[in-house]
Amino acid sequence: MSTLRGRLFALLAVLGTVTALAVGGATYVSVRAEADALFDYQLRQTALSLRDQGRVAGDEAAALTDPSFDYVVQIWSVQGLELYSSRPQGMTEPLPARAVLGYSDLRLGGQAWRVYSAATPMRVVQVAQPLAVRQKLAALAALRSIVPVAVALPLVAAALWWLIGLSLAPLARVVQAAQSGGANALHALPTDGLPGEIAPLVESFNDLLGRLSTAFDAQRSFVADAAHELRTPLTALKLQLGLLRDSAPGPQQDEAIDRLRAGIDRAVRLVEQLLALARAEPGAAAADDPLDLAELARQAVADVQPLAERAGVQLSLTAPDPLPLEGDAQALRGALRNLLDNAVKYGARQVQLSALRGPRGAPLLRVDDDGPGIPAEQRERVFDRFQRGDDTGVEGSGLGLAIVRAAARQQGAVVRLTESPLGGLRAEMAWPG
Incomplete structure (x- = not known):
């Protein structure tokens, strides 16, 4: 499996190599062009230095005939009389007697030459150099100029590998922290020093x-x-x-x-x-089907009606309009049944269920009763599991309101307990508008 460090290094290495090749190639071409210009300058300076001399001195003649000197020098009088001529080893033909003033290229004996000719009223000087020698020297100079790039490339690659590892060190600490924990370890992972993307x-x-x-x-x-x-x-x-x-x-x-x-x-x-x-607990799968809250309210009233009749409780429903919603019909019906069941069991004589729209048009379920109610300081506590009211004579497990809150949260609603206009308790399940 490839690592992030390896991927980054490979991409940056390819980018660095391409850049180095481009820079090296441009440097090579540039240095060769400058070397050619320098050789042309030397060729011209040599010709000009000999143009104004009356004769070639002995020491100069000896230097010009040195085998290591790769220039060819020829001097003629204006009448065409050869005054001086040097011919290095390997040169089979002399330079042509008819010179082209300035720079020119010619071939002698299958070899290319670069020639510069200068004239005065008294003489003509022609200096030539083999192109192969010029190109060899220019290539050597260009190669020497790109050696630092070639040497620096592996050093930059090593530094790049180290820097990528240093940048990913916080992520490595996160991985180590995640791997060091046991199967039940749920502690938070460290976030210190992490890059903004991670x-x-x-x-x-x-x-x-x-x-x-x-x-x-x-x-x-x-x-x-x-x-x-x-x-x-x-x-x-x-x-x-x-x-x-x-x-x-x-x-x-x-x-x-x-x-x-x-x-x-x-x-x-x-x-x-x-x-x-358990079905209403956070994380449990919940249905998301289209339903009508008004119809669910009617079904919940029908479920609790037998219990209300035995207890002598008047159970009524107000649901004038359909209330379309997407949610879990079974969970919501069970939550409504628990609210009505609690109201009937805990001494109410009148229980009213309303399915309507709230102030912002969102669905709202409301259960009002005229029972003893719940003190304000205890209303939050009664939502705890197995928490029952003060009337211990009523049979129950203390799970009804816990189920109601869990089902409401699962459906994206909230449950509130307040005082009812009937004198008892009002329980509301409201959806956000």
Whole structure:
């Protein structure tokens, strides 16, 4: 698997190599052109220095005939009489007697020459140099100019590798911190020194770890509370089963059977509420189907109507218009059923459910009752799991309002408890406008 450091280094190395080749090529061409211009200048200066001399001195003649001297010098009088001529080794033909003033190129014996000719009223001087020699010297000068680039390239590559590693060191610390934690480690990863492109990713990951930690804590608390709450009804069922076994046939046995049936019903109700709460927990998959809140309200009233009739509670519904929404119909119906069930159980004589639109046109579900209500300082606490009201004579598990809040959050709504105009409690489930 390729690493980010390797990818960055490869891309920068390719870019650096292309740049170095371009710079080196441009330098090579430029230095060769400057070398050619310098050689032309030397050729011209040599010709001009000999043009004004009356004769070639002995020491100059010796220097011109030196085998290492790669220039050819010829001097004629204006009458065409050769006054001086040097011919280095390997030169088979002399320069032509007819000179072209200034710079010119010619071929002698299969070899290219660069020639400069200068004239005075008394003589003509012609100096030539083999192009092969010029090109060799120019190429050597150009190559020497790009040697520093070639030497610096691997050094720059090494420095680039080190700098990339130094820049990615904070990310390496994040990786090490993530790998060092155990399977249950949900601590935040370090964000110190992270580059601006990586920091948002790590911060988002830390937020995810925080949410996971909160969810796991809630799950552990839920499992512990559920185990505690289930222990009581199961123990009661065992006792009632023992009483049923020991009772004689007749009214005593029938009473024991009724108590056992009621205990089973309570246990089933508790398990159903626990499952409903688990489905409404954060992170649980929720349906997102089109539904009508007014129709859900009618179904919830129909579910609770038998309980209200047995308790002598007047249950009414106000839902004049359809309220289209996308959400989980089962979760919302269960939340409404719990709100109505609580109102009926806790002493209300009149319960009214309203499905309407709020001030901003958003859907709003409202349950009003004329019961004893809940003191303002306790209204937030009653949303906790297994938290029941002050009336301990009412059967229940204390999960109803916890289910309502969890379902509302899952559907993007909020739940509020306030005083009702009927004198009791008002519970509202509102969606943002």
